[in-house]
Amino acid sequence: MTVLSPTLAWTEALHTGDARMDDTHQEFIGMLNELMVTPAQDQLPLYRRFLLHTVEHFAQEERWMLATGFAADNCHASHHATILETMRAVETHVQAGDTEIIQRLAEALAEWFPGHAASMDAGLALHMKNTGFDPVTETLADPASLRPVVMSGCGSVSCSS
DSSP states (O other): OOOOOOOOOOOGGGOOSOHHHHHHHHHHHHHHHHHHTSOGGGHHHHHHHHHHHHHHHHHHHHHHHHHTTBOTTOHHHHHHHHHHHHHHHHHHHHHTTOTTHHHHHHHHHHHHHHHHIIIIIHHHHHHHHHHTEETTTTEESOGGGSOSSOBOSOSSSOSOO
C-alpha cells in the first residue's frame, strides 16, 4: 500500500495582503494538494493542468511587477523561471519511466511555496498597494506617480527565498 504525502494547508501565514493573489495561491495549493494525494499512475493529467495553472499564475504576477516598475529581469521573475524550467522537465522524466518524479516535485513545491509567498509575493502585494495598483483591472490609480526608475529586486526584503 502506498503512503501518500501530507498536503500543504492554507493558513494565515500564506496571506499576502492582496485578495486576487491569495485566490490564485489558494488554487495553486489546491491543485498541489490534489497531486500529492493522487496515486502516481494517475498524476500526469493532473500535473499537466497544474503546470498550465502555474504558468498563468507566474505570468500574472510578472505582469503586475512590470506594471508597477520592476525590471523585466528581477529576481522574483527569475525564481519563477527556475521553477517553471524544472516543472517543464518533469514530463520527459515520467515518459522515461520515473514514476515518482511528480510526487517528489510536488513535495518540493510544498516546501518551497510558503517561503516564496511570505517573502517575494507578500512584498509584491505590499508594493502594489503602495503604488495604487489594482490587480483586478491591472491598472495604476495614478500612472504618473510611478517613479521612472525600475526595480531589480524581488519586491521583498531579500532575494534569498
